Amino acid sequence: MATTHTPPEGADAGRTPWWNRPMTRRQMLRTSAAGALGLAVGAAAARIGWGAETRPAGGGTKAEAGSVQVVPFYGEHQAGITTPQQAHLVLAAYDVLTTRAGELKDLLRAWTEAAARMTQGQPLPASSSLTALPPADTGEALGLPPARLTLTFGFGPGLFRRDGVDRFGLASRRPNTLQDIPPMPREALDPAWCGGDLLIQACADDPQVAFHAVRNLTRAAAGAAAIRWMQRGFLGMPGAGGGDGGGGTAGAAAGSADRNQTPRNLFGFKDGTANRSVLTDAGLRQHVWVGPSDGPAWMRGGTYLAVRHIRMHLEVWDRTSLDDQEQTFGRRKDSGAPFGASDEFDPVDPARLPQDAHVRLARGDGSIQLLRRGYSYVAGIDPKTGLLDAGLCFLSFQRDLQRQFVPVLRRLQEQDALNEYTEHFGSAVFAIPPGTQPGSFVGEGLFGTL
Numbered sequence: 402m403a404t405t406h407t408p409p410e411g412a413d414a415g416r417t418p419w420w421n422r423p424m425t426r427r428q429m430l431r432t433s434a435a436g437a438l439g440l441a442v443g444a445a446a447a448r449i450g451w452g453a454e455t456r457p458a459g460g461g462t463k464a465e466a467g468s469v470q471v472v473p474f475y476g477e478h479q480a481g482i483t484t485p486q487q488a489h490l491v492l493a494a495y496d497v498l499t500t501r502a503g504e505l506k507d508l509l510r511a512w513t514e515a516a517a518r519m520t521q522g523q524p525l526p527a528s529s530s531l532t533a534l535p536p537a538d539t540g541e542a543l544g545l546p547p548a549r550l551t552l553t554f555g556f557g558p559g560l561f562r563r564d565g566v567d568r569f570g571l572a573s574r575r576p577n578t579l580q581d582i583p584p585m586p587r588e589a590l591d592p593a594w595c596g597g598d599l600l601i602q603a604c605a606d607d608p609q610v611a612f613h614a615v616r617n618l619t620r621a622a623a624g625a626a627a628i629r630w631m632q633r634g635f636l637g638m639p640g641a642g643g644g645d646g647g648g649g650t651a652g653a654a655a656g657s658a659d660r661n662q663t664p665r666n667l668f669g670f671k672d673g674t675a676n677r678s679v680l681t682d683a684g685l686r687q688h689v690w691v692g693p694s695d696g697p698a699w700m701r702g703g704t705y706l707a708v709r710h711i712r713m714h715l716e717v718w719d720r721t722s723l724d725d726q727e728q729t730f731g732r733r734k735d736s737g738a739p740f741g742a743s744d745e746f747d748p749v750d751p752a753r754l755p756q757d758a759h760v761r762l763a764r765g766d767g768s769i770q771l772l773r774r775g776y777s778y779v780a781g782i783d784p785k786t787g788l789l790d791a792g793l794c795f796l797s798f799q800r801d802l803q804r805q806f807v808p809v810l811r812r813l814q815e816q817d818a819l820n821e822y823t824e825h826f827g828s829a830v831f832a833i834p835p836g837t838q839p840g841s842f843v844g845e846g847l848f849g850t851l
């Protein structure tokens with residue numbers, strides 16, 4: 402339900418950023434007083450010195466002895482897509498509450514400026530020296546290393562039109578491919594885990610650093626956007642203590658040899674092996690980045706994200722024989738090798754895989770590829786069943802949702818042997834605009850002359 406922000410009367414209204422303006426009593430009740438103070442950007446603040454930074458192009462990081470890892474925020478593409486996968490995820494989708502395009506732009510500007518600071522290990526700058534006010538930064542990341550924090554922003558279909566209403570005059574700028582995933586035969590979706598107008602993907606090697614970023618960005622959004630759903634995820638990172646690994650996933654292109662291992666999902670299988678062929682310049686151009694011949698110009702250099710919240714029935718899986726587990730995927734559990742081969746990265750021979758094996762169906766004829774960047778989640782016990790509530794926050798980046806993600810998902814939903822052990826309960830898609838330059842804000846190109 403959209404909520405209108407009432408601007409204050411008076412000459413100052415046009416100059417005071419919306420997040421510092423007074424709120425109506427109703428808005429005050431909706432949001433926390435601390436959050437309403439939000440961010441005041443641009444003020445000087447002490448910079449935490451994190452030592453040498455390594456900044457190769459393209460959003461990646463490079464391990465160098467003695468350096469503290471910081472992932473560049475500005476660049477051609479947003480970070481957090483090809484960045485070697487960090488150990489922790491906080492993924493938050495937001496409903497936009499304001500109906501004013503100006504306030505939406507103010508929010509994106511504030512998010513961009515805050516993200517540019519936090520990803521470099523800097524706290525949010527104080528807007529006042531008054532100790533009678535809550536501090537600008539919530540503080541739980543002070544003294545922690547930047548932990549390769551990346552913040553990736555996305556726009557859901559609802560930003561362009563929701564319930565038939567073009568709230569921000571953006572409807573004509575929606576990319577054709579940005580449409581909700583059509584209903585699938587085997588899903589049991591909970592609306593509370595679906596959709597979202599805006600997305601923040603925070604990834605870091607420290608869970609508190611990732612949470613701090615989302616918490617402070619959410620605080621800055623008070624009155625303009627509210628969290629719709631949030632998922633936390635993790636990956637086992639060999640030898641890194643939560644460090645820079647992720648070799649076989651989006652990290653295959655970087656990382657040192659001893660960390661170059663593909664993480665395992667909660668079914669115990671290496672997950673992300675096939676990303677290696679996407680993570681080349683040619684692979685990314687072909688399968689991930691929106692190119693000049695694709696959708697709207699404002700998306701060039703961007704990509705599209707598909708999110709599926711998937712519960713994995715671990716108790717059922719754990720009673721399944723090793724043979725059946727391996728037949729389900731079409732790969733060996735210990736080595737990750739495809740059937741008929743000995744190494745994880747040996748070529749897949751589809752003829753050797755059962756017809757309903759996950760890899761056979763996901764791969765198809767090999768022409769469609771996705772860049773997967775999912776994370777495991779554990780949310781305790783399902784109070785209704787007493788069973789573990791755990792699974793995969795499936796994330797994939799692709800150049801076109803309808804031509805790449807939807808056909809693969811449909812094939813899997815119709816035939817995949819894995820369906821016996823999984824249940825899709827949430828679904829969302831987002832346009833991930835290209836990277837930002839200093840002085841600009843994420844998605845600025847979308848707004849044109851608005």
Ligand SMILES: C=CC1=C(C)c2cc3[nH]c(cc4nc(cc5[nH]c(cc1n2)c(C)c5CCC(=O)O)C(CCC(=O)O)=C4C)c(C)c3C=C
Pocket residue numbers: 666668670671672673674675676709711712713730732749759760763764770771792793795806809810813823
């Ligand atoms: C719609 C896309 C996909 C969903 C949903 C999905 C769910 C899912 N996958 C695993 C585990 C594995 N997936 C693997 C490979 C693989 N999966 C997809 C797509 C979806 N998976 C693709 C495109 C591929 C690559 C196929 C190929 O080209 O070879 C593998 C094998 C190792 C690997 O390459 O990563 C595993 C293991 C789970 C557990 C899951 C839902 C819970």
Ligand SMILES: [Fe+2]
Pocket residue numbers: 759763
């Ligand atoms: Fe898969």
